[in-house]
Amino acid sequence: MKPGEKLKYERPYLKKLNAGMMNKFGTPGTVKVTKEIEGVAVRDLLEQYGSPLFVLSEKQIRRNYQSAVRAFQTRYPSVQFAWSYKTNYLNAVCNIFHQEGSWAEVVSGFEYRKALGNGVKGDHIIFNGPGKHKKDILLAVENDSLLHIDNLDELYLVLEICDATGKKPRVAIRVNMDTGVYPLWDRFGFNYENNDAWNVLNKIVSSGKMQLVGLHCHIGTFMLSVQAYRIAAAKMCDLAMRCNKILNNPIRYIDMGGGLPSTNTLKGAYLPGVDTVPSVDDFAEAITSAILDYGFKQDELPMLVMECGRVLIDDAGYLLGTILANKRLSDGRQSAVVDFGVNTLFTSFWYDHTITPAQETNAPVENMAIYGPLCMNIDVIRESVNLPLMNVGDQVVVHKAGAYNMTQWMQFITSRPAIVLIGDNRQVHQIRLAETLEYMEIPEIVPDHLNLK
Ligand SMILES: *Cc1c(COP(=O)(O)O)cnc(C)c1O
Numbered sequence: 001m002k003p004g005e006k007l008k009y010e011r012p013y014l015k016k017l018n019a020g021m022m023n024k025f026g027t028p029g030t031v032k033v034t035k036e037i038e039g040v041a042v043r044d045l046l047e048q049y050g051s052p053l054f055v056l057s058e059k060q061i062r063r064n065y066q067s068a069v070r071a072f073q074t075r076y077p078s079v080q081f082a083w084s085y086k087t088n089y090l091n092a093v094c095n096i097f098h099q100e101g102s103w104a105e106v107v108s109g110f111e112y113r114k115a116l117g118n119g120v121k122g123d124h125i126i127f128n129g130p131g132k133h134k135k136d137i138l139l140a141v142e143n144d145s146l147l148h149i150d151n152l153d154e155l156y157l158v159l160e161i162c163d164a165t166g167k168k169p170r171v172a173i174r175v176n177m178d179t180g181v182y183p184l185w186d187r188f189g190f191n192y193e194n195n196d197a198w199n200v201l202n203k204i205v206s207s208g209k210m211q212l213v214g215l216h217c218h219i220g221t222f223m224l225s226v227q228a229y230r231i232a233a234a235k236m237c238d239l240a241m242r243c244n245k246i247l248n249n250p251i252r253y254i255d256m257g258g259g260l261p262s263t264n265t266l267k268g269a270y271l272p273g274v275d276t277v278p279s280v281d282d283f284a285e286a287i288t289s290a291i292l293d294y295g296f297k298q299d300e301l302p303m304l305v306m307e308c309g310r311v312l313i314d315d316a317g318y319l320l321g322t323i324l325a326n327k328r329l330s331d332g333r334q335s336a337v338v339d340f341g342v343n344t345l346f347t348s349f350w351y352d353h354t355i356t357p358a359q360e361t362n363a364p365v366e367n368m369a370i371y372g373p374l375c376m377n378i379d380v381i382r383e384s385v386n387l388p389l390m391n392v393g394d395q396v397v398v399h400k401a402g403a404y405n406m407t408q409w410m411q412f413i414t415s416r417p418a419i420v421l422i423g424d425n426r427q428v429h430q431i432r433l434a435e436t437l438e439y440m441e442i443p444e445i446v447p448d449h450l451n452l453k
Contacts, residue, residue, distance in 0.1 A: 010328070031365060031388050034356040034397040038422040042320055042358040042395055045420065050434055051395070052321040052340040054419040056402060058096060060316035065100045068308060071284040076292065078303040082126050084258050085111040087309030087403050088317075092421055092431040094118050097312075105258075105307040109136030116143070126255070126307070128174065128216070130188055137161055141169045148172045148216045148255070150189055155200065162209040172214030172255065173200055177235050179219050179228035188218070192235050198242065205247045212249050215239055218257025218307065222266065222350075226278050226286045229256065233290035240302055241294070255305035256287055262314030264351045264400045280311060310403035317402020319345055320358070323394045324373060334368035334389065338396060341372025341379045344417060345398060346408040348381045355385060358395035363388040374413050406432075415440060 035042060038057050046053055065081070072079040082103035083094060089111060094104065095118055104115035107129035115125050122143025127136075130150045134157055140147055141161055147169055149155050158169065174189025175197045190197040204212050219232050233256060240251035260283050265273040291304065325337040342348050355370060365388050372379035381398075390396070409416055419432040 031361065032356045033360055034358055034399075035360075037318055037397070039426045040422055040428055042397060045428070046320055046322065046395055048428075049418045049420055049430065052319055052338075052344060052417045054401070054406060054417060054432075055318045055320060056093065056313075056419065056421045056431070057316045057318075058421055058423045061093070061096050061313055061402075062100060064312045064316060065097060065102065068280045068284075068306075068312060069101075071280045072288065072304065072306060075284055075288040076304050077301060080253070080303055080305050082124075082255075082305060082307050083312075084307050084309030085114060086407055087258075088313050088406050089114055090406055090419065090431055091118055092429070093313070093406075103305075109133055109139070112136055112140060112145075123170075126216075126305070128218075128307075132157075134161070138165070141165060141167050144170065146170055146172060146214065148174050148214075149200075149204075150174050152200070155203065159207060159209060162207075169210050170213045171204065171210045172212070172216045172253075173197060173204070175215060175217045175236065175239065177217065177219070177232060179225075179231045179235075181220060181223065181225050181228045185218075185220055189216070192239070197239060201239065201243055201247065205243070205249050212243065212247075213251070214253040214255055214302075214305070215243075215251055216255040216257065216305075219259060221259045222261045222310070223259040224261060224277065226282045229283055230286040230290045232256065233287045234294065237291055237294035237296070241296070244300060250300065251302050253303040253305050254291065255307065258307040258309045258311075260308050260311040262310045262400060262403060264314055264347075264353070267350055267352055269352070280308075314400045314403040317400070317405065319398040319401045319405070321396055321398070323390045323392055323396065325392060326389070329369070334366045335371055336368060336387075336390060337371050337373060338381060339373055340381070340398075340417070341374040341376075341414070342381070343372070343374060343379075343410040343412040343414060344405070345372075345381060345401060346405050346410065347401065347403070351400070352382065352385075353401065354399040355382060355387065356397050356399070357388060357390055358397050361388045361390065361394075363390065376413075411435070411440060 037055050082105035083097035085106045098120060103124040104120045105126045106112045106115050122145050125145040127140045127145050128148045138161055149171055175192050176186045176189045177192035190200050204210055215236050217232055219228055236254045240254060243249045243251045261277045263273040263277050321338045321340045323336050324339050327335055329335050365386050367384055367386050369383055370381040372381055415435040418434040421429045421431045423429055
């Protein structure tokens with residue numbers, strides 16, 4: 001406070017204290033403060049790039065990637081990762097993964113072209129997804145990419161393209177199956193249990209027009225069951241073995257998709273994610289042992305492809321922001337308004353994100369709600385979280401925000417913030433500018449009769 005400044009008035013209220021529980025005196029020692037990220041001060045980052053701001057750690061992305069690859073490669077002879085573009089398709093991010101040896105996994109023509117633009121070779125792009133356009137399939141066929149067929153209409157379209165171009169594309173099918181985790185993701189691909197998958201494999205091979213090289217599944221996302229992957233891998237092996245033996249068509253790779261959970265905490269979870277989520281090693285053990293135990297001859301062992309997304313990047317991303325206002329709710333509970341909403345931190349719909357203050361504080365810890373700045377009732381960052389009271393202008397750090405936010409964010413009410421990547425030696429690289437009004441209005445057209453200027 002400046003000398004002579006008056007204390008802000010806040011209506012007093014009574015609150016019952018429960019012994020042993022978090023109370024108005026706080027629980028000493030439990031408030032973590034995040035003053036810097038990879039050695040760079042949060043305050044400096046916000047001052048230079050504006051608030052809010054996404055921050056990514058290059059070191060953490062590489063660490064995650066290398067340890068995941070190690071988990072699989074130490075257990076299985078042939079492993080290839082393909083970066084799931086939709087998880088975070090900033091070119092700088094994709095290129096870290098490509099530099100580490102990852103292929104690209106894309107689910108639209110837009111993402112496909114992004115991968116090509118990043119210099120990924122066509123035969124290192126996996127084209128997934130239930131809604132591929134003809135022109136995009138054509139492009140993928142021209143580039144010898146791996147086409148993962150989702151449905152019969154897509155198969156007929158690919159057959160048409162084979163006839164028209166005379167090319168023999170390399171294809172796989174997406175398979176869905178019962179892994180004991182419900183609801184089943186049966187809207188993607190062909191079902192295993194009812195033989196749809198087997199029938200379509202027969203169709204593909206008997207057409208003689210494509211090269212059936214792989215089998216693909218992606219059984220869900222933020223999967224907490226290691227056993228589900230063991231079951232899925234065994235069912236994929238069964239199909240692969242039948243292709244090898246009955247159709248005389250050796251399967252070169254089994255693609256087990258992604259879906260491995262990050263250590264974020266799902267909404268409504270009783271315990272924090274860090275304490276409950278199985279490790280990448282656990283998943284690697286289940287998948288590789290299921291394939292190795294299945295009985296392939298050594299020279300028949302398919303390559304194992306993994307399309308991990310969130311587990312490789314969630315904990316390498318942060319969202320920094322600023323307190324805009326504090327207010328008491330009608331029941332006496334504290335709340336704070338921050339300068340980022342669910343439009344920016346899209347994953348707050350599913351996760352109870354950890355939020356820490358970015359400055360030292362002696363303020364008492366209180367249970368509070370953290371709201372975004374949108375004039376919308378759904379704009380809740382945390383419904384209930386224990387944090388020290390902060391002042392307007394104080395800064396906060398949201399943790400584990402690296403997956404899906406920088407792709408699923410919405411341009412809604414506010415514009416999207418800048419993104420920086422912290423590289424070696426605390427070097428800060430801006431990898432995306434904050435969006436501006438001018439940028440957002442580029443695609444807009446105002447007809448002459450509505451131009452009021
Ligand atoms: C989204 C997606 C992934 C990545 O999923 P994560 O849950 O982020 O690991 C991988 N493969 C396919 C086909 C996907 O749709």
